[in-house]
Amino acid sequence: MLEWLIVAGGLALCAVIATLLRRTVRPAVHSGYHAMHARVQPHLPERVRNVARWCLDRIDGAAARTVLVSGVAAGLAWSAAGLLHLAGPVIAAISATLSVQISSHASVREGAKRLLATVAAIGVAVAVWHFFGLHWWSIAVIAGCGLAAGRLLRLGDGAVAVPATSLGILVAGSSITEAYMWQRVAATALGIVVGVILSPLVGGETPLERARAKLSHVSAEIALLLGDLGAGARGGYTREEATEWLARSRGLGENLADAVTAVDDLSKQARWSLTTPVAQVVPLQQTLRALEHGVDQVNSVARSMFDAIATPMTAGVPEQIGHVLTTAAEAFAAHADLVSEADTDVTKDAGHLDDLLADLREAPRRTLRTVRSELADTGVLVLTGSIMNDVDRMAGSLAGSAPALAVGETAPEPGIPAVSEVLPAVRRLWDRRREETSV
Secondary structure (H helix, E strand, O other): OHHHHHHHHHHHHHHHHHHHHHHHHHHHHHHHHHHHHHHHHHHOOHHHHHHHHHHHHOOOHHHHHHHHHHHHHHHHHHHHHHHOOOOOHHHHHHHHHHHOOOOHHHHHHHHHHHHHHHHHHHHHHHHHHHHHOOOHHHHHHHHHHHHHHHHHOOOHHHHHHHHHHHHHHHHHHHHOOHHHHHHHHHHHHHHHHHHHHHOHHHHOOOHHHHHHHHHHHHHHHHHHHHHHHHHHHHHOOOHHHHHHHHHHHHHHHHHHHHHHHHHHHHHHHHOOOOOOOHHHHHHHHHHHHHHHHHHHHHHHHHHHHHHHHHOOOOOOOOOOHHHHHHHHHHHHHHHHHHHHOOOOOOOOOOOHHHHHHHHHHHHHHHHHHHHHHHOOOHHHHHHHHHHHHHHHHHHHHHHOOOHHHHOOOOOOOOOOOOHHHHHHHHHHHHHHHHHHHHO
């Protein structure tokens, strides 16, 4: 019993330390590093700055944190399992390593699946061993059933650990007992707990912060591309530049996929979190849909400008389009800043963005009138109308007024109310009760 109390106290201490590191120490270290970097960098020799820049460009911060946290989790799980005298402390270390995810919610989800798969695989292994003994075909059955259980529970690469655990218990041979099996299950669960505790240190930010950052990055990349397209339309561009812009527009899909994953993780986490209200997820889901449409429209503009220069005997892009694309770039840049701000409702606190969108809605009409009055080429008019239609759709997507945004929209799934949602209701009930008693 004393060992269990020591382990429980140690894990509780680790949870407190992890919380302090993420919420207090990390922001202080981050701001201190930037302040020191800004003060020291001008005085460093050029060669030292180049070496430091070369190293930073080749170091993946997320990968480095994952390696460090996974190593610490494996060591803690091994030590805790050894202190509790559990059979196979290596199982706890493996489970902790595989359970380290980018968030605690993801760690609990994946860990629970792995625990169920491990229990099922151990049961299959023991049943096959007792009834049929050890043969080449019985080993094949044990390994296959374990891997199938991991695949059915969608453990991904971690599915391999399930048959490994199943086969690992056979090392004990005739000493396999019910207590031995339960100790293996307890070691797996212990590793999952350690992984859940340390997982917040991997991402370096909360799921809400990560979702905002990914969405802001997509909007900023769209703004940069539109700025280049606008500059090219005003000053002229080459086929090589148009090819690069088209490739960049198609590459936005990768950034968008990261944002989709981040918002999906936040949505799953909010349903079970006591600190993240589901209401905070809805505006970000709306922003994601707007950016999905924005990526498609930017791709269409880049394709139109590429075709205009790559296809012989095709109308060219009039320079009047450059101003409209630049205005669209400013709108997406303002949108990126708005999304990145914490405690901001991206569907309401528009401010400067509303002014830009009003100008952006009017700019295509002015541009079409100007092109129609100055150029009589039907091909140029058709090309201009196509690009202006895409720009108008961009404005509608950012403003949230485009009817297409409502297609496929689903109501948020019910979840556990967050503390920030429960406390106001409790406070209102308390105030009403005091008023009633005072009367």
